[in-house]
Amino acid sequence: MYTEPINNLNLKLEAWTNVITTSKYNPFYYHGALPQFYLWVLYLSGLLLFAYYIPTIDNAYSSEKLINAWTSVNYITNTIPFGAVFRGIHRYAGDAMVVTILLHMLRVWITDRYRQYRIVQWLSGVVLLVMVLFIGQTGYYLVWDERSLILTRMTCSALDAIPLVGTGLKTWFLNGTELTNYTLANFLFIHIGLSFALLFGLWIHYVRMTRPVLTPPPVINYILMAAILLVVAWFPIESGKMADLTSQPNTFEVDWFFLFPYAMLTSMQPGIFWLTMLAGVVLLCVVPYFVRTKEVEPAEVVLKNCTGCSLCAKDCPYQAIEMVPAPAESRFKLLATVKPYRCSGCGVCVGACAFDAIDLPNMPDADVTAQIKALLQS
Template structure:
């Protein structure tokens, strides 16, 4: 294993542990670590919303800008002061979540293949976020702004981009004028607008985007920031005076950490670090990584053009086009560059039902590495070999908790690319084929490697999404269990409980289905 892979796996393991721990108080839907992107975007909207008010009341001018912002904190603390604090703390939170999001996606290996576009479009956003954040501090024009403006321009001057040192603009009190702040305000509006545009591009190629976290997460986060704003309102440092060097300053380490880092080292080292890290992020996708899995394939003869695969694909890899041989029909088309090879489309296809009488089950859209025909054969084989009192079929996610240890004479374990690729009819087919119960081990809520697998599985099996499990299937004979990677023991316990429950269940078993005389019933 390479050093990079070891580092990545180590970090992933830490993230997994924390995510699983946070599931206890938050649950999957509200777990902040499982929704870092959406939560970050929410903080950005708080920053933008509060910033609009600050922009409306800001007076641009060397003294006026400091006075008008100070007025908000001292005289209008109940509105302007709180919004100012929210603006600062939400932007700090955004920086924190953005970095966590970056590290998490890297540790999960989500930077190549079908995720390449999102990764590449995400990297420049880091620069935009810091430019917007640092520029925002200048607007206050207090001593912290002075320090940041001077330090930033001195850092920029190391690059051969200006004919005259830009730091000359901050040499003496008379070096700057009121127009500087007008320009700064427009810059502080323009860069965040670019950031929002970039974020749109960042999520452009995925479907069912979580633009916002859950309502409970939003309320909790907003409440936390509001309490912080009341207890510790954001205040200005003393006004800037370019004739003196600022003394001890309350310092925002989330955004301005680069200045102490430059003071400790040198501009050359900082630029090397910044450009080096950026280049590293860009070349990560071309480093060696596992070969991509075969993508979904469409069988034109069996595709009815119902577009359920289009509706369920988490990565917008499917589009519908006119069928080449059936006038008026549609045909699903897979974009190989976008396909995650999760199989969710195969699970969504109505043609994937195992009750079809064909010798070889051909469906509309299928996964070459685990076709539904192979899945049916595997299930039929398992059903034929079953012994024991309560026979259970376990469908598990190959990327989630390891269920292979559950296999026994009365328990058949069938791992899937993602539980989202399980056509709901397979549950009924298993029960009619001799199983007493079906246990589906999905990922925990929000923990699916393919974003939506666990959600679609639950909704389909609970009858909330097409294709749904028929209502005639006794609910007591089906168990959905969300399990994370380290949940193997919990999984075994849940299966044992399910078995106990099955043994006491009184509901009728479904009548056997005889697909073909030569097959079992």
């Protein structure tokens, strides 16, 4: 495998970390659970922000009493007790989620656990990544400062450049033909609606895994939370100047985790931008198909020994074993059957079976046991 040299390094790092943390607390083993943890943090902190957020853009006059999205965000930051902390947690947990997703992708890629029987996880992961990035961007529109205005205008021009459907997409994006209060209501709807749609995406991501590791141990959660709080204290979040529809601001600070597409848009034509984005997503989707695959010899059930106890089906990580009704003449009710297209040849079922009733064709149980005995005696 072409990722083998990197994986060897990864395994060494993992082993060294085990020496310090023990395998129970090794973050390498919670690579998927880390972004999941940050998602919960985002939901909780977002709930508090939502309670005080007002999705309007009215700024016909400027006064202390003015109530709009920008002033409501300022109210949260400066008036609500711990509002700035919750805002900071929400912002940096988003960044941390992107970082942990990228590390998670890297991990499944270098350990070669992303194709064949894991293809559903990989493809749904690509969709989740695109969704997370878009949700983060809509978060930046909600602040309704000058950066939000620039990003909204840039999105409109980029959508306009898409042939046939561009104008329709722009109308959907603005929730009308121009920037109004309905636009911000739409941004809020997209931001929250897609955040919850992530749960459905995650269900698809997890449904084919037998025992996905979804939660890190509490100690790791505390460390992750402490890291976020440190960043919040060091780099407090502030809004820019309030957006003014009559102004034409043109420079903005880029948050590289979410806003890199806008940085790209500043230096390329919208057509080239969309093609680059599309190529990036397509490339991620087809990567698993480029790698030449070693033929897997699926596990085989020795029917005469199978008692139908179901232990193998419970342990199989890829749901490759189905328990079917045994023939009428059998003493048992069920029999195990292997779905070859889902089998990775991992051998977990062989270990699970106490009746020598399931074997890997190229590695029979009896041979492995004999080899282990020989090793123990040598």
